[in-house]
Amino acid sequence: MLSLAHFNRKTIKGDIFGALTSTIVALPFALAFGVTSGAGASAGIYCAIITGLFASLFGGTNQQISGPNTGLTVAMVAILTSFVAQSPDNGIAAAFTVVSLAGLFQMLFGFFKLGKYFILVSYPVISGFTSGIGILIILSQIEPLFGHSLPELELSLSTLTSTNTLLGLACLAILFIWPQKYSRVVPASIIAVAGATCFYVFSGAEMPVVGAIASELPAFNMPVWESSLASEMIKSALLIATLSTLDSLMTSLTVDSITNELHDSDQELVGQGIGNIVAGLFGALPGGGATMRTVTNLRAGGTTPLSGILHALFILAIVLWAGEYTAYIPVAVLAAILTHVGISIIDWNFLKRLHQVPLFSVGLMISTMIMSVAFDLVTAVLVGVFIANLVTIRRLSDIQLDNIKLCTAKEAEHLSKPERELLEAMDDSVLLLNISGPIGFGVARGLKQSVSETDQNKTLLIDLTDARFVGITSTIAIEEIIVSYRNQGRDILLSSVCERVREDFNKLKLLDKIPAEHIFSTRLDALTYLKQRV
Known part of the structure; x- marks a missing residue:
């Protein structure tokens, strides 16, 4: 949580550099998550601004950078699609009310000191869950990358050689082959976005683009309670709150391991909750701790919550003065960025060692991953945690006997x-x-x-x-x-x-x-x- 002690000459330089570097990393992802969610690029951008600001002001992890992330975006896609289908008039408003309600649940998690319990989920469940999210992200990017949804997709020569697909595949190749040592100076995602934008501007090719972001602050939206969606709204809000909590606290643990400090889990949940409440009121995506952006902030010198606040303000400044230029960014490059994210978050390390892992853990991981893709994230987590806890209780009982x-x-x-x-x-x-x-x-x-x-x-x-x-x-x-x-x-x-x-x-x-x-x-x-x- 920010205090006057964080404003000092020793740390402010590092905080500024950390904020600038994490901003460069965050922008392409915020755009990509916003477009993928169906709520528009601005929903992702303002999520990074709002949750980044309030989580840093009121959170319990000094170096945390918050914003949209993979699991929350996948969940929000499903929520928006379902709500709009059931209630065309109020579906979108109800979906963003869910974001605020999720923030309220997170604050309650923090007030009731529940933070320590969320990090007790067994590793196979987390592995299967995150791998399932990775697969869902990859599947969601097939249409923007190839021009057809999965059921209609035919990998013909004409499909693979279309300008949009070739550009997306080229950007995906850049993301994979860009040397890690250069990524600390210029992230591969920035190279891909800049290259794709230049290609679009100078080639004159026709392809889907992101569209301009209005250079003005988002409008305030009153929460909407749709009685026909009441049970689904509560269920969805609990899902968003749980996903944001897991992402945030896992990132906080990563920060602890790097800095040898101890974060305040419950205070972190309060800060993230406030951020999501405000995000929902302004039509932004739900957010949580972002590991890649947080680590980038740390490596660049960020040490206090001031870095997260400056990160949010830098993104806001870019949107207000340069939001019109997103009209030249091809959707294909954002699809490539998210496809790379999806491939990266699949737990390949665990999958490679399946033959070395106990059969129960293998089954738990695979079943959680399949349920995440085939059913929904809530079912996957609840069933996975339930089975894992049953087995754990049985093993503890045998020991206690x-x-x-x-x-x-x-x-x-x-x-x-x-x-x-x-x-x-x-x-x-x-x-x-x-x-x-x-x-x-x-x-x-x-x-x-x-x-x-x-x-x-x-x-x-x-x-x-x-x-x-x-x-x-x-x-x-x-x-x-x-x-x-x-x-x-x-x-x-x-x-x-x-x-x-x-x-x-x-x-x-x-x-x-x-x-x-x-x-x-x-x-x-x-x-x-x-x-x-x-």
Whole structure:
């Protein structure tokens, strides 16, 4: 978040250079994302201006550069297409209302301290999700690149040799072969845009162009609530908020790894949320942290939020004084830029190592990628996260079951010598259930099963000496064991219940189901009591 401390002589020079360099990188992408979204080039440009400005003013990552990006653009294409088809009169206004609503959700994520949870998504899900977005971007650029949509596309000689296609393929080749060492000075995207524009101006060839951007600030649009689209608007807003959050926080983590600093995830979500609220009100695309532009800013010397603010102001200045010149930029070059982006964000590194990765991770990645393309991004993420979490819970439960020992005197190696002697003296008439470490709801079934499979004619001592957390589900499982023993007239005892576990037990009044004289402070006290009874 910007403060007066960020205005100092030591950093301002680097911030200016970082802002200038990231502006050069951002302009072609902002134009390309705007055109691809169907909302127009200005929607992408003003997204870069608005989200870049407000995320830097109120965000929690000093060097973050925000703006339109791949996943958000793909989602916005689907939202605009769907809303306009369902409501021709209010569809576009409703779509941009979704952007503001998404910003509100992001702010709530930040206020409720949810930032840390968004970066816990498993890698195969993220890999499949981003790869699916890459494929969607490539598919979306077939028509502007070849002049025909995918179902109608025939790669005939006439198609491949059309001026528009040849120009697009040439620009795509430049993006791939431009040396990396030169990209730090002049990005390949700028070379491609400049070359394609010069070709269009001097050749006189007829081809689709971007069109001029009005040299004026965008108009304010009141939010529109379309009742027939209500559920879809909320669902779409949550998708936009989630995508923007993931992009922003992943970029923030990249910044942390480069600078050895720690960003404020929740403050970052508040800043991004404010940016998206304002973006929706002015008909701009939703935005989020942009990794490539942020890293460019860092490498050029940007160190404070001032670099992001200047980045937004530089783009605004270019639009206001040179927006008319976008009328000479061919659409084919923007299609080439986005095709290059789509190819680049596919996780080729993971795909190359599929034969080395566990089968479950391979299946999760591939299925998430296919669902992203075949269905929608929301379904892909929800299903992927759900499956990944189920498997993770199962694995953790298996590990936690190792913390539960159901043993007789012969097996109680973890006891102290006096405790073992007491247990041995009772001639295996006492069964010890030792619970150590945290146990969650996934362990509950295994806990009940392990007890039910033993000889229930013995007295049961549930020992919680090493347990520091017992969830509600596991509390219920323990309660069922207690009730079962009590109903059959057998004794059951508890020992070493710490304060935190006692709070969980008290919520369900579990301790009321055991006589007070059967609850002991230590395991030794419980065993001494049992020995005296025997």
